[in-house]
Amino acid sequence: xxRTNSISDLTATVTANRxxxxxxxxxxxxxxxxKFKPGQFFQLRIHGDSTQPLLRRPFxxxxxxENGFSFIxxxxxxxxxAMTRLSKGAETGVLAPLGNGYxxxxxxxxxxxxxxxxxxxxxxxxxVLAARxxxxxxxxxxxxxxxxxxxxxxxxxxxxxxxATDDGSAGLHGHAVQAAxxxxxxxxxxxxxxxxxxxxxxxxxxxxKLAAEKKLSCQVSLEERMACxxxxxxxxAVAVKADxxxxxxxxxxxxxxxxxxxxxxxWS
Amino acid sequence: MNNLQTAIGDVTLANPxxxxxxxxxSGREYENFVDLKKLGGIVTKSVTLKPTRGNPPPRVVExxxxxxxxxxxxxxxxxxxxxxxxxxLQKKAARVIVNIAGKTENDYVALAEGLSDSGxxxxxxxxxxxxxxxxxxxxxxxxxxxxALVKKLRKATRLPLWVKLSPNVTDIRVVAQAVEQAGADALxxxxxxxxxxxxxxxxxxxxxxxxxxLSGPAVHPLAxxxxxxxxxxxxxxxxxxxxxxxxxxxxxxxxxxASAVEVGTMNFVEPDLTGRLVDELSDWLKSxxxxxxxxIGALEIAPPRG
Ligand SMILES: Cc1cc2nc3c(=O)[nH]c(=O)nc-3n(C[C@H](O)[C@H](O)[C@H](O)COP(=O)(O)OP(=O)(O)OC[C@H]3O[C@@H](n4cnc5c(N)ncnc54)[C@H](O)[C@@H]3O)c2cc1C
Ligand SMILES: Cc1cc2nc3c(=O)[nH]c(=O)nc-3n(C[C@H](O)[C@H](O)[C@H](O)COP(=O)(O)O)c2cc1C
Ligand code: FES
Numbered sequence: 001x002x003r004t005n006s007i008s009d010l011t012a013t014v015t016a017n018r019x020x021x022x023x024x025x026x027x028x029x030x031x032x033x034x035k036f037k038p039g040q041f042f043q044l045r046i047h048g049d050s051t052q053p054l055l056r057r058p059f060x061x062x063x064x065x066e067n068g069f070s071f072i073x074x075x076x077x078x079x080x081x082a083m084t085r086l087s088k089g090a091e092t093g094v095l096a097p098l099g100n101g102y103x104x105x106x107x108x109x110x111x112x113x114x115x116x117x118x119x120x121x122x123x124x125x126x127x128v129l130a131a132r133x134x135x136x137x138x139x140x141x142x143x144x145x146x147x148x149x150x151x152x153x154x155x156x157x158x159x160x161x162x163x164a165t166d167d168g169s170a171g172l173h174g175h176a177v178q179a180a181x182x183x184x185x186x187x188x189x190x191x192x193x194x195x196x197x198x199x200x201x202x203x204x205x206x207x208x209k210l211a212a213e214k215k216l217s218c219q220v221s222l223e224e225r226m227a228c229x230x231x232x233x234x235x236x237a238v239a240v241k242a243d244x245x246x247x248x249x250x251x252x253x254x255x256x257x258x259x260x261x262x263x264x265x266x267w268s
Numbered sequence: 269m270n271n272l273q274t275a276i277g278d279v280t281l282a283n284p285x286x287x288x289x290x291x292x293x294s295g296r297e298y299e300n301f302v303d304l305k306k307l308g309g310i311v312t313k314s315v316t317l318k319p320t321r322g323n324p325p326p327r328v329v330e331x332x333x334x335x336x337x338x339x340x341x342x343x344x345x346x347x348x349x350x351x352x353x354x355x356x357l358q359k360k361a362a363r364v365i366v367n368i369a370g371k372t373e374n375d376y377v378a379l380a381e382g383l384s385d386s387g388x389x390x391x392x393x394x395x396x397x398x399x400x401x402x403x404x405x406x407x408x409x410x411x412x413x414x415x416a417l418v419k420k421l422r423k424a425t426r427l428p429l430w431v432k433l434s435p436n437v438t439d440i441r442v443v444a445q446a447v448e449q450a451g452a453d454a455l456x457x458x459x460x461x462x463x464x465x466x467x468x469x470x471x472x473x474x475x476x477x478x479x480x481x482l483s484g485p486a487v488h489p490l491a492x493x494x495x496x497x498x499x500x501x502x503x504x505x506x507x508x509x510x511x512x513x514x515x516x517x518x519x520x521x522x523x524x525x526a527s528a529v530e531v532g533t534m535n536f537v538e539p540d541l542t543g544r545l546v547d548e549l550s551d552w553l554k555s556x557x558x559x560x561x562x563x564i565g566a567l568e569i570a571p572p573r574g
Contacts (some may be wrong), residue, residue, distance in 0.1 A: 006299050009539055045537065051333040051485045056537060225334060227328045228536035232297040234342045235328035250322050250342060
């Protein structure tokens with residue numbers, strides 16, 4: 001498997017780090033020269049000189065520039081809690097770019113579907129696609145109105161942008177998959193939009209089903225617990241359909257993914 | 269002799285820094301970060317006779333200053349290894365040590381035979397994987413089974429046999445001595461420590477395999493104690509493995525009686541670590557006017573009796 005871009009292990013300086021929605025923080029890092037393709041991710045070493053937390057944490061960029069990048073993270077455990085305490089000027093370790101990224105269509109229409117902390121990385125993806133002249137549609141799902149992420153940015157680049165919340169406090173009262181179904185009704189299937197999605201597994205699974213029904217191509221970005229993030233440990237297994245006795249083999253989310261064709265996965 | 273040089277039986281190593289099986293793939297993933305030739309040698313991921321699917325996810329979980337893994341020896345099998353993975357590694361590494369794992373004695377023998385003419389420098393025999401139902405640790409926790417296996421392997425191949433022991437035993441010296449008498453050339457001390465992590469909200473184990481092997485800085489004192497104990501019980505060279513994060517752990521392993529060390533989990537966090545360790549060790553030896561060979565077993569207390 002040839003590497004399209006080689007991985008760098010560098011020190012990045014925090015330029016901003018603040019809460020942007022309830023329980024979600026945005027961190028900006030100065031890291032000149034790091035190039036991401038949409039759908040790729042990085043591994044962050046929170047404290048360079050400590051073994052606690054030990055492993056790096058995987059995140060995907062929401063904005064990328066010449067001099068660095070930003071990402072939005074949900075504060076869910078010890079590692080992300082420690083991240084909120086990094087202030088401007090702090091140094092962190094970044095291993096990037098990692099993973100395959102989306103196989104981006106060259107023209108036509110794209111439907112982005114983001115759920116929870118999966119949405120921010122689709123902002124970067126959407127901006128790249130819009131800049132290349134593709135027609136972007138987007139769905140943003142969240143638990144509740146105040147945890148909706150990147151709404152303004154996605155609205156700006158989308159022909160249509162819809163929101164869904166579990167509690168009905170904004171947009172459609174329901175899940176991102178239902179919102180996607182509504183959107184597809186509205187925009188039709190000619191020409192067929194390609195679905196690119198990032199979010200919780202039930203959402204991706206629901207989208208895979210919807211895409212199969214409508215015969216649409218659908219790529220999903222997965223999450224799995226990782227140790228290395230660059231293909232060495234076999235820690236991040238996902239079941240992919242295979243022509244063998246079991247009907248599947250395990251592939252590495254970090255190196256063979258994180259983006260997979262929805263039809264290739266042996267969904268549990 | 270250069271002050272970094274060391275020897276594991278007949279295998280000389282330019283320096284004592286090796287990679288730990290299962291943490292370095294077949295080297296390829298680290299080429300961005302380390303000049304593989306600079307290391308004493310590369311120990312490969314365990315190779316099994318047939319492709320092995322591995323355990324269901326989650327397979328890794330972080331623990332205080334360490335991690336549990338239950339990969340389940342996922343690999344593509346011997347044939348693929350010989351054809352696709354070994355040749356490029358042999359071009360890029362100073363020494364290649366292939367780690368083998370089997371379900372039965374016959375598996376191990378077939379692996380040893382299959383690798384005998386491949387030009388590798390040594391076999392590392394994994395009798396200590398805690399994450400598979402058959403074979404693996406079942407051999408390593410029983411001195412009779414390990415001894416019988418090593419005797420068979422000794423007959424099957426002329427390759428140096430480095431036997432990787434399990435720490436999950438009452439007295440590691442018993443297995444160490446049995447394996448030495450059976451003809452092992454070196455002992456690798458040790459594999460991961462059996463552990464478990466529980467999601468208290470879901471009341472379920474976190475790992476798909478329920479239990480896993482503990483590694484990383486947290487296990488270093490445990491591995492160091494094992495090396496020191498085994499050093500007092502056998503004459504063959506030892507390779508220390510467990511929790512190496514810097515040259516402090518490397519030197520401690522040497523002092524406790526190891527002739528080389530393997531670096532595992534910390535490669536995930538600092539992929540350039542092994543290369544840096546070679547330089548830092550060299551500097552330390554110079555500043556202390558000493559050598560690797562002078563450090564081996566130089567801990568200044570009497571070894572334990574009994
Ligand atoms: C490719 C990829 C991209 C990601 N991008 C983002 C992002 O842009 N924004 C964001 O908020 N989150 C993202 N995540 C999830 C994020 O990595 C986890 O939420 C984070 O690691 C949790 O760390 P913690 O120490 O706070 O949690 P803890 O639960 O304390 O972490 C314990 C261990 O489990 C791992 N872990 C826990 N949850 C996850 C998870 N969902 N996925 C993978 N590993 C997990 C941690 O990395 C750590 O090793 C991404 C995950 C992957 C795999
Ligand atoms: C993810 C992972 C996979 C491993 N796979 C193997 C393996 O295939 N064969 C083996 O003999 N040991 C395996 N090990 C054990 C290591 O080689 C080493 O003995 C152990 O991790 C202790 O060293 P460390 O603390 O430096 O990681 C594995 C360890 C880890 C963390
Ligand atoms: S996290 Fe190590 S192989 Fe994917």
